[in-house]
Amino acid sequence: MSELYLMATISDRNQSRRFLAFYKEYGISVTFLTLGRGTAASEVLDAFGLEASEKAVQFAVVTAAEWKKVKKGLEQEIKIDIPGTGIAFVTPLSSIGGKRQLRFLTEDRGFEKEEESSLKGTDYELLVVIANQGYTDVIMDAARKANATGGTVIHAKGTGMEKAEKFLGVSLAQEKEMIFMVTKTKDKNGIMQSIMKEAGIGSKAGAIVFSLPVTETAGMRLIEKNEDD
Template sequence: MGKLYLMITIVDRKVGRKYMELYKESGQNVMFSSLGAGTAASDILDYMGLEATEKVVFFSMQEESSWLLVKKQLQKKMKIDAPGGGIAFLVPFSSIGGKKALQFLLESQNYQKEEESTLKDTVHELIIVIANQGNIELIMDAARGAGAYGGTVIHARGTGMELAEKFMGVSIAAEKEMIFIVTKKDQKNGIMKAIMENAGMDTKAKSIVFSLPVTDTAGLRLIED
């Protein structure tokens, strides 16, 4: 098995179910979805007689080999390369918080863990926490206690929870909250560890924690100074 990536897919909401079905057919059952909106200017939409488009955003884990197969299906079956067809892209994982989280995301597939991968010369990392609803304060208290300045929350919904429950032996709510925390790279491990210990898979929050490399930032300098 190859390296792991976070695959993000953004498409019109009206075709979201077709994409979800395609991913499930490809064996990608555990996904997280959230609603979004297109950013076309309202005057352009008015001129063309169009309505603002609602988007659906899918988050899932992929390996290099499975991505190549999914990419072909997206191009052939969904015509994603056509104008307005949407976009799917990969972001490399730098670390995943614990064996349980990895098993949950991979649905118990056999995977040989590699060493943590980071982009060279990066100063910051993006920590993403996926947790059951109603546990934001629990998670952020743990994160702040380890040096995090704050986070951003979006509402999401998980799919494939039934299979995950069977594998993990715990009840997992479909309604999720995703917390995004940008932090210095040297603080990342401490923050992830604090979240895992205080709001991890063994708690009511059932938090899944992982991090992605950030190549540059704006807006954090004064806080950190």
């Protein structure tokens, strides 16, 4: 896959609708919203005249060309460079589990699938699974059958879900769970296929899965040692 990115935006919760409206102007309405909390030290907050705040984290898939335009708009319209406004960044995607999921996440904005990401030769990948709420066990059972170890789950809300029926042929619930799993690159395809087979589009879980390259890890040594043994 070429020039396709996962875009993350972190802002105060009271600014989340502003960012959603901004992205919609750029044709990006399928996003996933979760909540967090700022952890800046009090002296940093005091220096900028800020208060500790609850955060909103938004995820969306964008092309390289879209990110270039969005970044310019964030700087000029949202004034994102002003401290306290927020931050946005992108990470290259390496693969998405199926053509329909690709069309849904890009909202059929004309992206053509090419070869996989130029960031090759990585030993690990981060699998991101987005599914209807309440199906984590089903997804993890499917993943473990293909040699996955474990995952981390966060609650999220989907926006632009009305587009699901158009691109996926099914309706999706707005309440979502996002599951993050770090896996060996050699196991990635098998895990993705297992999830799509047992919990993918068409099932009650309605899972969508994609992967991001991981350049380095810490904390995986015992797993690697057990494999070597």
